[in-house]
Amino acid sequence: MTRRETAHPRTVADLDSGQLPMVRAEKVRKHFGPLEVLKGVDLEVERGEVVCLIGPSGSGKSTFLRCINHLETVDGGRIWVDGQVVGYQRRGRKLLELGDREICRQRTEIGMVFQHFNLFPHMTVLQNLIEAPLRALREPRDEATARALALLEQVGLADKAGAYPRHLSGGQQQRVAIARALCMRPKLMLFDEPTSALDPELVGDVLTVMRELAESGMTMIVVTHEMGFAREVADRVVFFDAGQAVEVGPAQQVITDPRHARTKAFLAAVR
């Protein structure tokens, strides 16, 4: 721990300089019982960058993503988002896990989109969008509502504000979920296989929304099996295997001309 801390002599002033990467993960380790899921993952994601995580099922992609917003606690290493250590606070030589309230504040700045949408079924689409702005950011209702309606317009669902999620198609639900995350005005968006649960003909609409979001300059980390999307939209691609970031490189290169044998084998299999 101490060694790692001295390796990062950045001061608070440095942290605000905007020169820092948006996400910096250093030797992140995580295990569930005896199973070692992350074996020291290093990754930096620049501001405005789109990074796609690919790799076989069970390789730890979701776990890594969930560590970034502290849905999972890490067992070793550290993650910074916008210069702040996620989930912990330095007190002398120790890293103390933050309290519920402080962790929640960090999470308000990180949007997350799940494979199964996880919309709140008892709320309308509009209520889904404004719930967190009202409760977590304590925004006035009319402000949150105005932004929510604009976002729904942006994802092509302006007419669904009053609908319940169950009455929407999977593709529409996922676009609502993206709008819900964006309604918190996050600095960073995490996507965990956002199109994997969708019927093939609905994938396009969701990818279009994500592409537009990427063009608008949002920093995004996307776990995906959509190689076409990764090649076109991502700046860099990270290939995960057995809890390690085996290969990191420009999207085009990793997908069309992988260096590592394991990446080659995986890409050959998914094609």
Place this chain on the structure above:
Amino acid sequence: MTGSTTRPEGRPAHDAGPSGPRREAGPAGEREHTDGMAADDLTVVSKRHPGRWVTAIALLLVAAATLRSVFTNPRFGWDVVNTYLRDVSIGRGLLVTLELTAICMAIGIILGVVLAVMRLSANPVVRSAAFLYVSFFRGTPVLVQLLFWYNLAALYPQLTFGIPGVSLDANQLITPILAALLGLGLNEAAYMSEIVRAGIQSVDHGQGEAAGALGLTKMQTMRRVILPQAMRVIIPPTGNETIGMLKTTALVSVLAVPDLLYSAQILYARNFQTIPLLIVASIWYLAVTTVLTIGQFYVERRFSRGNRTLPPTPVQQFRQLLRTHTPMATGRSTP
């Protein structure tokens, strides 16, 4: 392969190569289209259920015989029942019963939610405390618990609550009604906590994660996201618990709390009209449970919002029954 000869076609099963089924499908498909009329001309007749009519008539006969006996047997004392149905002390007893039910259920629900959240806590001490509470209260008869509370003074004559300067006379503090509230309410909390826990656990894990990822605190997540969804699972058994509680309050008559039953008992101890007064009490219990059952239906309906289909109201059910079961109905599918 051995069974293949017994097939009706007399053709070995393994013989049917890839072309086998296709060969048959052609002519069979054609036959269907040429033999019958166009699909529009056919009348759809649903299956008849003669057995249902026989059972229904038999049950109606039994009901008629029972009713006849009830109204012709003079020992039921219907005139006495009629007089006491609106008796003031019965009315007051009914009020006490309703109050007890409401307050005990309120204690049960609030404490039940707390206990359920404790049961699901990450802290093993908190978890065990809730577990022990539930085990204790579910594991002993509520009548015994009532008597315990009533006789608390024998155990702790002076209640200090561990606060210096506080010393209350338990005999004065624990009135029969307070013993009743404590006994029934704390016992109910144990049952309610199990119901609430099942409800919370029925909510998809992703819901809590999504709420957490949006930055809602654990408390906000529970109150705004988890509990409202758990309601659909919690409400029906809670309705049953409320109806059960209404009847369980009759136990407090052993503490001489003047509830509905005890009020009836006081009256028949004087005039010996035991059966009619028990009928009076039963009629009131039945009336209130009926109202509660109707209320339960509409509350359940309200909490299934966001579902594709709402359960039909009795009026809707009755219309549906008429549509499908009238002897006059031709059974034709909707035009």
